[in-house]
Amino acid sequence: MSDHFNLPPLNALKAFEASARLQSITLAAKELHVTHGAVSRQVKQLEEHLNVSLLAKHGRGIKLTDAGSQLYEAGTAAFAQIHTACVAIRQQTQRAPFVLACPGSLLARWLIPRLEQLQRDLPELRLQVITSASDDSNLQQPDADASLVFLDQACPDTMQAYTLDNERIGPVLSPLYQHAAALQTASPAQLLNEPLLFTRSRPQAWPEWAKIQQLSVTDLTYAQGFEHLYYLLEAAVAGLGVAIAPEHLVRSDIANGRLIAPWGFVETSAKLVLLKRKNQHEKRAQQLAQWLTDNL
Known part of the structure; x- marks a missing residue:
């Protein structure tokens, strides 16, 4: 030796x-x-x-x-x-930039509208954002310092997760959808008669919501599927059917009238977290996690 x-x-x-x-x-x-x-x-x-x-x-x-x-x-x-x-x-x-990986749908519908304010509030972070491999990626991106994800499993031992909020999901549709007027006053069971839009990156969303509503999962009728949540929501806005989505991603669409959520949103087992490797970038990750929590 x-x-x-x-x-x-x-x-x-x-x-x-x-x-x-x-x-x-x-x-x-x-x-x-x-x-x-x-x-x-x-x-x-x-x-x-x-x-x-x-x-x-x-x-x-x-x-x-x-x-x-x-x-x-x-x-x-x-x-x-x-x-x-x-x-x-x-x-x-x-001095190095802090690289944040974010699913495309969350990036486009929540983070980008707030990105300028984030950079003004935390200039020392030198934040750079990249797109995650998929909407349901629960793992840390190898080329990122942290990832913003909906985590529905135990955090890996090598990782640290800052919990930002609970995930809440619910059906959303356009006011222009052909059955919108009737659905606004209907019970959740009425959705069993509607073609449901879904995303292949989160196929369990509709069944999870149906179980919470005590509806039969086998009675759900699926229509068009989309590869990413972003496309699913654009299809809903276009009036193609009823989609299901996290509240964080549709809050602004509901506020400006592009979408409606007649049955509100229910909590799932997933959490919106900032995920990073242990013992790395502690201070900057804590700063970002606090900012995200304050602005959700």
Whole structure:
């Protein structure tokens, strides 16, 4: 095994460096927020590892032995190099853009209308947005720092999820749809007689909603299917049928009258989350998660 795997423990080196620099075990303990005994034990461990004395008593304080002076000089230089490298890495990370992956439908219908405000509120984030591979992608994009997703499963052990909101889904249709007037006052069961638009990226949406409404899933009648949720909603706006969608994606369409939601929305087991790898971009991810929560 090569020599670099036989280094002394880092805590022992830190205790020695602080003691030598401050010429006091007591002051080193205060700086490191540990007890006097803990520092003494760490220094003794280092001396035993090297089989040499590093510190000697000098009056009421301590002084370096020849071996101690040699190690202190080398250790100080090494710690300085590590500190310089860490500062440079942090600065590079802070200057780099924060890349957010987002499903195309969520990007087009929710994030883009708010993107300018987000960039004004969090300029230091240097946000760049890319499109996720699919509407139902629950996994972190390899080329992104974080992903905005509807997560309906346990978060992977290697990932961290910031929960932003519960998912709520419901049927929506255009006021121009041929049966719109009748459906606005009808019970949910009336949808069993309507051709239902669906998306292939979320085929479980209609069955999940039907079960909550205590309707028979087998009695649902499907019409045109679409590859992405964005196309599904455009079809609904065009009056082609009744679609089902997350409330977040149709809130503005309902507000401006392009769509109506006669039966409202129900919560599912899914959560809208900001998903990222653990121990990466903690501060910037927290800033973005808080902004998203405040603006949902």
